[in-house]
Amino acid sequence: MEKEYAIEKGLELVKNLKIALVGSIDNEGFPNIKAMMNLESEGLRKIWFSTNTSSKRVSYLKNNPKACVYYVNSDNFMGLMLVGKIEVTQDDELRKKLWADGCEVYYPLGITDPDYSILCFTAEKGNFYQGLKNVDFEIE
Amino acid sequence: MEKEYAIEKGLELVKNLKIALVGSIDNEGFPNIKAMMNLESEGLRKIWFSTNTSSKRVSYLKNNPKACVYYVNSDNFMGLMLVGKIEVTQDDELRKKLWADGCEVYYPLGITDPDYSILCFTAEKGNFYQGLKNVDFEIE
Numbered sequence: 483m484e485k486e487y488a489i490e491k492g493l494e495l496v497k498n499l500k501i502a503l504v505g506s507i508d509n510e511g512f513p514n515i516k517a518m519m520n521l522e523s524e525g526l527r528k529i530w531f532s533t534n535t536s537s538k539r540v541s542y543l544k545n546n547p548k549a550c551v552y553y554v555n556s557d558n559f560m561g562l563m564l565v566g567k568i569e570v571t572q573d574d575e576l577r578k579k580l581w582a583d584g585c586e587v588y589y590p591l592g593i594t595d596p597d598y599s600i601l602c603f604t605a606e607k608g609n610f611y612q613g614l615k616n617v618d619f620e621i622e
Numbered sequence: 623m624e625k626e627y628a629i630e631k632g633l634e635l636v637k638n639l640k641i642a643l644v645g646s647i648d649n650e651g652f653p654n655i656k657a658m659m660n661l662e663s664e665g666l667r668k669i670w671f672s673t674n675t676s677s678k679r680v681s682y683l684k685n686n687p688k689a690c691v692y693y694v695n696s697d698n699f700m701g702l703m704l705v706g707k708i709e710v711t712q713d714d715e716l717r718k719k720l721w722a723d724g725c726e727v728y729y730p731l732g733i734t735d736p737d738y739s740i741l742c743f744t745a746e747k748g749n750f751y752q753g754l755k756n757v758d759f760e761i762e
Contacts, residue, residue, distance in 0.1 A: 500696070503694075505654065507651075507653055508705075511647075512689070513645035513653040513690050514705070515645045515690055515692035516701075517692075549653060550652060550653050550655055552656075554643075554657045556657060561656075563655055565648075565654070
């Protein structure tokens with residue numbers, strides 16, 4: 483499988499899927515997974531999620547920023563794993579950009595709610611698979 | 623949310639979903655995720671998957687057995703994360719038990735194919751969520 487094909491198909495998954503699976507590491511060194519709304523991304527390099535500042539995941543990510551983001555279409559056995567790091571931020575521009583209808587259920591105080599944080603994921607490398615074939619690639 | 627309800631609904635997810643997301647840790651300490659066929663389980667405590675002995679994941683799990691298994695129904699915002707450890711085995715009884723039509727695509731030499739291994743996951747704790755509510759529980 484060509485890397486160009488893997489990246490092209492990977493980008494389609496990131497654009498079209500509503501749910502991403504976010505992997506992190508808890509304080510006892512175990513991997514954790516959570517399904518998150520796929521909100522905003524820039525190529526395969528940057529992906530942003532919104533979350534509650536008070537969540538266990540945020541405290542884990544502050545201790546260990548190593549993370550992965552996984553997209554899977556189980557109908558056609560196609561998947562993309564991006565590996566990199568997550569920075570937790572309350573940057574107001576980002577919080578405004580990622581705000582959408584329905585967010586007030588999670589962050590009742592609105593865009594400046596102290597419990598509203600953004601996870602900024604930066605990918606370093608990726609793996610794309612389709613059926614039995616898969617390919618690794620670096621992301622710059 | 624009551625623990626009994628969480629465990630009951632969690633068991634429904636494990637029984638009914640075709641795909642589980644398996645989290646592991648690679649040799650550089652990053653979390654990895656892979657979608658795997660949900661083949662066989664015993665309550666919430668034991669889950670078995672089949673995989674290629676030669677896969678990178680198997681070498682990572684031998685170095686670091688910490689793992690998680692995640693089930694998500696994104697239609698009704700219900701999810702279960704089980705955290706525990708994975709043992710890689712080539713036990714013949716298990717390999718026979720987990721063999722199914724189609725396995726020969728992955729393991730052309732059949733049940734005794736050296737490239738056919740079983741991942742035995744044993745859960746230590748769980749987290750179940752539905753909508754905005756979630757509950758942690760121990761698994762014995």
